[in-house]
Amino acid sequence: MTVDLKKYPAIAEYAKKTAEPTWFTELRTKSLEKASSLELPSFEKIRYQRWPIQLEQPLEKKGSRKELIETLKPEQTGNMVVQLGQNTLELKISSEMQDQGVIVCDWQTALREHGDLVQKYFMQKAVKFDEDRLTAQHVAHLTSGLFIYVPKNVVLKEAFTSYFFQDATAKNDYVHHVIIVVGENSEFSYLENLKTVGEQATTANIIVEVVAQENSHVKFASVDRLGANTTTYLNRRGHLKKNAKIDWSMGMMNDGNIVGDFDSDLAGDGAHSEVKIVAISTGKQVQGIDTRVTNIGKHTIGHILQHGVILSRSTLTFNGIGHIIKGAKGADAQQESRVLMLSNKAKGDANPILLIDDNDVTAGHAASIGRVNQEQLYYLMSRGLPKKVAERLVIIGFLGPVLAAIPSKVIRAQLKATIERKLIDGQKDE
Amino acid sequence: MSTLEVKDLHVSIDGKNILKGVNLTMKTGEIHAIMGPNGTGKSTLSEAIMGHPAYKVTQGEVLLNGENILELPVDERARAGLFLAMQYPAEIPGVTNAEFIRGAINARRPEDKPLSVRSFLKQLDKTMSVLDMTEEMADRYLNEGFSGGEKKRNEILQLMMIKPKFAILDEIDSGLDIDALKVVSRGVNQMRGPEFGSLIITHYQRLLNYIVPDVVHVMMGGRIVKQGGPELAKRLEDEGYAGLRDELGLDIKLVDEEA
Ligand SMILES: Nc1ncnc2c1ncn2[C@@H]1O[C@H](COP(=O)(O)OP(=O)(O)OP(=O)(O)O)[C@@H](O)[C@H]1O
Ligand SMILES: [Mg+2]
Numbered sequence: 001m002t003v004d005l006k007k008y009p010a011i012a013e014y015a016k017k018t019a020e021p022t023w024f025t026e027l028r029t030k031s032l033e034k035a036s037s038l039e040l041p042s043f044e045k046i047r048y049q050r051w052p053i054q055l056e057q058p059l060e061k062k063g064s065r066k067e068l069i070e071t072l073k074p075e076q077t078g079n080m081v082v083q084l085g086q087n088t089l090e091l092k093i094s095s096e097m098q099d100q101g102v103i104v105c106d107w108q109t110a111l112r113e114h115g116d117l118v119q120k121y122f123m124q125k126a127v128k129f130d131e132d133r134l135t136a137q138h139v140a141h142l143t144s145g146l147f148i149y150v151p152k153n154v155v156l157k158e159a160f161t162s163y164f165f166q167d168a169t170a171k172n173d174y175v176h177h178v179i180i181v182v183g184e185n186s187e188f189s190y191l192e193n194l195k196t197v198g199e200q201a202t203t204a205n206i207i208v209e210v211v212a213q214e215n216s217h218v219k220f221a222s223v224d225r226l227g228a229n230t231t232t233y234l235n236r237r238g239h240l241k242k243n244a245k246i247d248w249s250m251g252m253m254n255d256g257n258i259v260g261d262f263d264s265d266l267a268g269d270g271a272h273s274e275v276k277i278v279a280i281s282t283g284k285q286v287q288g289i290d291t292r293v294t295n296i297g298k299h300t301i302g303h304i305l306q307h308g309v310i311l312s313r314s315t316l317t318f319n320g321i322g323h324i325i326k327g328a329k330g331a332d333a334q335q336e337s338r339v340l341m342l343s344n345k346a347k348g349d350a351n352p353i354l355l356i357d358d359n360d361v362t363a364g365h366a367a368s369i370g371r372v373n374q375e376q377l378y379y380l381m382s383r384g385l386p387k388k389v390a391e392r393l394v395i396i397g398f399l400g401p402v403l404a405a406i407p408s409k410v411i412r413a414q415l416k417a418t419i420e421r422k423l424i425d426g427q428k429d430e
Numbered sequence: 431m432s433t434l435e436v437k438d439l440h441v442s443i444d445g446k447n448i449l450k451g452v453n454l455t456m457k458t459g460e461i462h463a464i465m466g467p468n469g470t471g472k473s474t475l476s477e478a479i480m481g482h483p484a485y486k487v488t489q490g491e492v493l494l495n496g497e498n499i500l501e502l503p504v505d506e507r508a509r510a511g512l513f514l515a516m517q518y519p520a521e522i523p524g525v526t527n528a529e530f531i532r533g534a535i536n537a538r539r540p541e542d543k544p545l546s547v548r549s550f551l552k553q554l555d556k557t558m559s560v561l562d563m564t565e566e567m568a569d570r571y572l573n574e575g576f577s578g579g580e581k582k583r584n585e586i587l588q589l590m591m592i593k594p595k596f597a598i599l600d601e602i603d604s605g606l607d608i609d610a611l612k613v614v615s616r617g618v619n620q621m622r623g624p625e626f627g628s629l630i631i632t633h634y635q636r637l638l639n640y641i642v643p644d645v646v647h648v649m650m651g652g653r654i655v656k657q658g659g660p661e662l663a664k665r666l667e668d669e670g671y672a673g674l675r676d677e678l679g680l681d682i683k684l685v686d687e688e689a
Contacts, residue, residue, distance in 0.1 A: 382480050384538055400524025
């Protein structure tokens with residue numbers, strides 16, 4: 001062993017307790033050593049650097065209170081995982097998945113039982129451990145997560161759902177990692193529910209890596225509801241091989257400050273990424289969303305569609321970055337970012353950024369920042385709908401084009417219900 | 431029985447005085463028609479009664495069953511029993527027609543007693559067939575991409591589903607083909623009864639053949655200048671407004687008059 005673990009007693013203790021493989025522990029210490037010399041990532045017009053977003057607590061294995069567990073029973077019963085803080089409460093995998101050799105396990109189990117596979121993909125393809133200070137801190141402090149491996153030629157009909165509850169009943173950092181590898185010619189749908197329980201001020205650092213092998217198709221959907229006192233770095237990254245496709249559908253319904261860094265690298269020829277994001281900011285929160293698609297392979301397609309609504313004194317920034325690398329002949333990069341402001345104190349931004357290093361490509365962008373249409377509100381109210389109800393209808397209508405483009409009907413309905421709830425709560429501050 | 435009274439109503443828009451003292455009283459069970467030249471303030475009257483924020487009431491009052499409604503926000507006026515079929519209905523993408531109409535009905539019911547989806551749909555189907563509307567219109571987004579005539583039909587659909595006490599219909603006949611005019615009239619006539627009153631703004635006497643009014647008002651220069659029965663509408667159709675104006679000795683310039 002090259003690193004002296006005595007220098008890092010917390011990591012040594014944690015590694016012993018969880019019996020994680022040596023290569024991973026070494027990566028932790030290497031990351032920790034490197035972190036302080038790395039810069040924080042920077043995103044256009046998103047100033048988060050002074051937030052309590054850096055991970056400072058020593059690595060420690062922690063449980064959650066028993067009585068809390070009882071309150072977290074999702075309606076769904078099969079084909080899902082439920083985690084609270086660092087611990088997995090439930091994991092049920094359909095026979096369809098089991099029969100076809102799909103691996104789904106929590107982070108510690110993945111490291112112990114599928115170490116080679118994890119090592120092959122963990123922060124190798126989609127995100128690099130030393131990319132910036134936050135990714136490095138992530139590796140050093142990582143304590144929970146999920147590993148999903150779909151072998152090649154497996155077409156799964158049923159979606160797999162995860163319920164990740166961040167435990168903010170105590171002041172614990174939440175450092176969480178998800179890897180989804182979908183093999184050649186395989187198809188997989190995944191729905192992630194991220195939610196906070198508790199109200200303590202906490203920091204969350206979450207990285208999701210999706211590796212879509214040749215000719216695979218991944219549908220990734222998420223409904224994020226992190227709490228008002230949780231400061232979050234959320235990085236979701238896709239790495240797409242030849243003719244692979246990822247459909248991202250994300251609902252940013254958080255109540256706290258968050259930086260969302262959502263990227264797709266279209267590495268193989270013909271790779272295709274569709275990114276749909278709806279976001280609602282309320283209260284005093286700041287949500288900064290930086291969505292990038294990089295066209296590397298020839299004839300790759302990257303589309304970004306993001307609509308957001310801002311209430312009260314909150315802030316919402318959408319960056320849309322379409323980056324076409326030299327040599328990506330026939331690539332297509334399109335994006336649309338729209339922001340609707342409901343109050344005079346709301347702050348919104350929609351920044352289209354096209355970086356094009358090849359000539360033989362198509363690219364386009366649309367961006368707008370607007371206010372609620374008063375004629376629409378008047379019309380709805382003239383039929384007896386109270387102002388807030390009318391506002392919600394106009395907002396849902398504004399988000400409609402993104403919602404309609406989400407492939408799954410179930411997720412569309414669920415997202416709509418979450419939007420409704422978040423808006424009702426948010427309107428209380430108006 | 432309910433009453434709607436407009437008393438000495440003065441309304442301005444962007445600082446320009448449009449209504450200069452309108453008086454009008456109507457009861458449920460009655461149909462009133464308003465006719466008048468372009469730009470004379472008919473839509474202004476209807477928007478002011480409904481409460482459009484751009485129309486400023488500078489004097490006078492509007493009473494529903496004796497209570498002044500001018501202090502009420504738009505939605506409360508609607509729930510108190512007013513309805514305005516607009517000359518130019520707004521389009522709301524992303525909200526389906528059916529979802530919206532159900533919301534409007536439920537806004538009038540106690541929160542814990544919403545209309546069941548089943549009985550709502552039954553009622554909606556029935557009403558849409560009276561109006562010769564295809565089922566597909568229920569699932570389309572509210573007025574989005576509707577043709578002019580479809581929008582008007584949709585206003586009447588809402589009227590029939592919401593069942594207000596008083597409905598103001600602002601040029602409900604404009605842009606309707608002859609068959610549609612009959613269909614829309616059939617809808618309004620079905621609403622007729624002791625609990626429903628309507629104020630119909632129109633330029634064409636033809637509509638009043640289908641929906642026969644009890645009272646016809648003529649509006650010119652921001653005031654109601656004459657009232658009569660259905661025969662008044664016929665006379666205007668034949669003679670135009672200039673004759674009546676000169677008879678009344680009014681100093682008003684009509685839009686289409688040569689200088
Ligand atoms: N937003 C506005 N800004 C300025 N003037 C306005 C505005 N809206 C209406 N007006 C003016 O108010 C006057 C009355 O308009 P109104 O729409 O009430 O007429 P109307 O009698 O309904 O006419 P029509 O028969 O053409 O529908 C017109 O001169 C019109 O130009
Ligand atoms: Mg008019």
